[in-house]
Amino acid sequence: xxxxxxxxxxxxxxxxxxxxxxxxxxxxxxxxxxxxxxxxxxxxxxxxxxxxxxxxxxxxxxxxxxxxxxxxxxxxxxxxxxxxxxxxxxxxxxxxxxxxxxxxxxxxxxxxxxxxxxxxxxxxxxxxxxxxxxxxxxxxxxxxxxxxxxxxxxxxxxxxxxxxxxxxxxxxxxxxxxxxxxxxxxxxxxxxxxxxxxxxxxxxxxxxxxxxxxxxxxxxxxxxxxxxxxxxxxxxxxxxxxxxxxxxxxxxxxxxxxxxxxxxxxxxxxxxxxxxxxxxxxxxxxxxxxxxxxxxxxxxxxxxxxxxxxxxxxxxxxxxxxxxxxx
Amino acid sequence: xxxxxxxxxxxxxxxxxxxxxxxxxxxxxxxxxxxxxxxxxxxxxxxxxxxxxxxxxxxxxxxxxxxxxxxxxxxxxxxxxxxxxxxxxxxxxxxxxxxxxxxxxxxxxxxxxxxxxxxxxxxxxxxxxxxxxxxxxxxxxxxxxxxxxxxxxxxxxxxxxxxxxxxxxxxxxxxxxxxxxxxxxxxxxxxxxxxxxxxxxxxxxxxxxxxxxxxxxxxxxxxxxxxxxxxxxxxxxxxxxxxxxxxxxxxxxxxxxxxxxxxxxxxxxxxxxxxxxxxxxxxxxxxxxxxxxxxxxxxxxxxxxxxxxxxxxxxxxxxxxxxxxxx
Numbered sequence: 001x002x003x004x005x006x007x008x009x010x011x012x013x014x015x016x017x018x019x020x021x022x023x024x025x026x027x028x029x030x031x032x033x034x035x036x037x038x039x040x041x042x043x044x045x046x047x048x049x050x051x052x053x054x055x056x057x058x059x060x061x062x063x064x065x066x067x068x069x070x071x072x073x074x075x076x077x078x079x080x081x082x083x084x085x086x087x088x089x090x091x092x093x094x095x096x097x098x099x100x101x102x103x104x105x106x107x108x109x110x111x112x113x114x115x116x117x118x119x120x121x122x123x124x125x126x127x128x129x130x131x132x133x134x135x136x137x138x139x140x141x142x143x144x145x146x147x148x149x150x151x152x153x154x155x156x157x158x159x160x161x162x163x164x165x166x167x168x169x170x171x172x173x174x175x176x177x178x179x180x181x182x183x184x185x186x187x188x189x190x191x192x193x194x195x196x197x198x199x200x201x202x203x204x205x206x207x208x209x210x211x212x213x214x215x216x217x218x219x220x221x222x223x224x225x226x227x228x229x230x231x232x233x234x235x236x237x238x239x240x241x242x243x244x245x246x247x248x249x250x251x252x253x254x255x256x257x258x259x260x261x262x263x264x265x266x267x268x269x270x271x272x273x274x275x276x277x278x279x280x281x282x283x284x285x286x287x288x289x290x291x292x293x294x295x296x297x298x299x300x301x302x303x304x305x306x307x308x309x310x311x312x313x314x315x316x317x318x319x320x321x322x323x324x325x326x327x
Numbered sequence: 328x329x330x331x332x333x334x335x336x337x338x339x340x341x342x343x344x345x346x347x348x349x350x351x352x353x354x355x356x357x358x359x360x361x362x363x364x365x366x367x368x369x370x371x372x373x374x375x376x377x378x379x380x381x382x383x384x385x386x387x388x389x390x391x392x393x394x395x396x397x398x399x400x401x402x403x404x405x406x407x408x409x410x411x412x413x414x415x416x417x418x419x420x421x422x423x424x425x426x427x428x429x430x431x432x433x434x435x436x437x438x439x440x441x442x443x444x445x446x447x448x449x450x451x452x453x454x455x456x457x458x459x460x461x462x463x464x465x466x467x468x469x470x471x472x473x474x475x476x477x478x479x480x481x482x483x484x485x486x487x488x489x490x491x492x493x494x495x496x497x498x499x500x501x502x503x504x505x506x507x508x509x510x511x512x513x514x515x516x517x518x519x520x521x522x523x524x525x526x527x528x529x530x531x532x533x534x535x536x537x538x539x540x541x542x543x544x545x546x547x548x549x550x551x552x553x554x555x556x557x558x559x560x561x562x563x564x565x566x567x568x569x570x571x572x573x574x575x576x577x578x579x580x581x582x583x584x585x586x587x588x589x590x591x592x593x594x595x596x597x598x599x600x601x602x603x604x605x606x607x608x609x610x611x612x613x614x615x616x617x618x619x620x621x622x623x624x625x626x627x628x629x630x631x632x633x634x635x636x637x638x639x640x641x642x643x644x645x646x647x648x649x650x651x652x653x654x
């Protein structure tokens with residue numbers, strides 16, 4: 001590999017990316033200036049547009065020859081943005097993508113309602129497909145996601161979250177939307193159920209890998225890379241795989257030490273470095289990375305039945321990028 | 328009229344009402360017990376099921392002979408409940424339908440997310456119709472409603488809301504959903520555009536009348552009738568037609584008096600009685616009632632093109648009830 005993964009992907013998708021940005025701008029179209037302001041704050045703050053790109057290339061890899069894939073791809077970014085707005089209010093997080101979270105700039109109720117608007121906007125665009133299965137998949141995604149969030153919230157502060165419970169949460173929180181984007185691309189292209197299911201499975205495993213890598217970055221990346229302080233999950237009382245695995249593997253002394261760390265809302269940089277070392281020593285970083293890698297491999301296996309081509313390459317590169325990315 | 332309106336309506340709709348209740352129970356179906364708890368707290372607290380009944384009878388008046396009208400009618404109650412949950416969090420209201428509002432029993436984030444779930448549930452059931460126009464109408468309703476709420480929020484505490492701005496807010500906040508329920512009934516029955524538009528217009532005017540009557544009750548009903556203290560809108564800084572009209576009509580002295588009253592968050596029962604008298608003296612109660620009555624008349628005019636029958640009678644009775652109801 002000569003160029004790094006990100007550069008390779010950007011080279012392949014940049015003409016689409018520009019069109020996606022334009023479609024997001026054009027199709028946001030609220031009546032109210034305030035809604036546009038709040039939604040734009042999040043929507044145009046440097047998101048990777050992962051979900052729209054997955055939808056576009058899933059459709060094209062399945063032979064879609066229509067002209068609607070750019071417009072329809074906005075569904076998945078609007079949905080994603082809606083959930084981020086609600087999550088930030090729910091979590092009380094201060095920063096998002098290196099900027100102050102929306103609810104620190106506007107009152108929480110307005111942010112919640114802007115999230116509602118984006119959700120409805122996504123569903124309205126979906127309704128425009130006149131494809132009941134697309135609409136149904138999207139409505140189901142939304143149900144799963146809201147429940148995943150509630151579930152995560154209910155687990156907050158608990159120290160006994162199991163790996164299975166964690167997998168359940170990240171499936172609903174992240175994987176169902178990515179899975180849905182890939183599946184809907186296939187539905188749009190009207191391919192066989194076999195191919196649709198392959199793309200659905202590709203999206204599921206990619207989503208799981210993506211969230212695991214994200215949770216890992218919260219312990220391994222720098223504040224500059226993340227756009228927020230690392231360790232945010234732990235400070236919010238959110239247990240993710242590195243810590244869940246560590247707690248399960250640790251001897252009583254280490255376990256006590258980890259639990260004390262988790263109970264301290266003001267963990268300083270030096271303490272956090274010690275925690276990172278401990279997670280490394282307990283093999284938790286390597287374990288999480290390996291799990292994510294396994295999901296990427298399963299994701300890519302699903303691409304085998306498709307013919308080679310640019311879109312297949314993009315999807316495979318994105319899968320690799322999911323675990324190799326630094327942000 | 329021998330029997331009162333409510334009894335007449337209940338006599339006509341009670342077999343449907345039971346089925347609607349059952350369908351709401353059966354189709355809520357979240358994975359999580361907590362979601363069911365929060366949603367049920369509001370959903371099964373004695374709502375009138377106005378929106379499902381309108382949908383059912385709109386469809387039947389248009390000659391619908393299928394078997395899906397009960398199931399599909401839940402869409403409109405789930406949507407309504409979703410917005411009530413979000414509104415209560417947004418407004419910080421303590422009581423709803425004579426019970427503590429959901430967010431006083433559960434943390435606000437869980438309530439918001441349960442609202443999201445109900446929204447998605449409604450859209451999922453809508454997707455099941457495989458009728459893109461139904462889905463589109465519902466997605467548009469949701470966009471309008473979220474924006475209506477934000478708009479109302481932006482106006483909160485302002486003393487210079489005009490009657491036109493008020494009409495705009497109640498249209499989005501209340502009328503679009505009732506309009507949508509009636510219109511979707513027509514779409515389900517696949518009637519002519521003329522009849523569909525007549526039902527849409529019926530629903531619009533009914534919704535406007537309904538909200539005006541609701542806003543009026545906040546100044547004229549007792550705490551027992553309302554299930555919460557009257558004057559809640561004013562205390563929340565929400566200007567509705569009786570007060571908007573009074574402020575426009577009052578002489579400088581009365582205007583000053585009204586504004587002082589509005590600025591006082593702890594208006595006692597005696598003061599509130601004085602306010603009610605003042606609104607009466609300024610003709611604001613009669614004006615609001617007349618406006619609501621005009622909308623009811625316009626609503627009923629739209630029914631003229633339909634053949635007589637039970638469903639037409641139900642719709643006409645509901646229209647009359649909108650302005651005659653005490654709660």
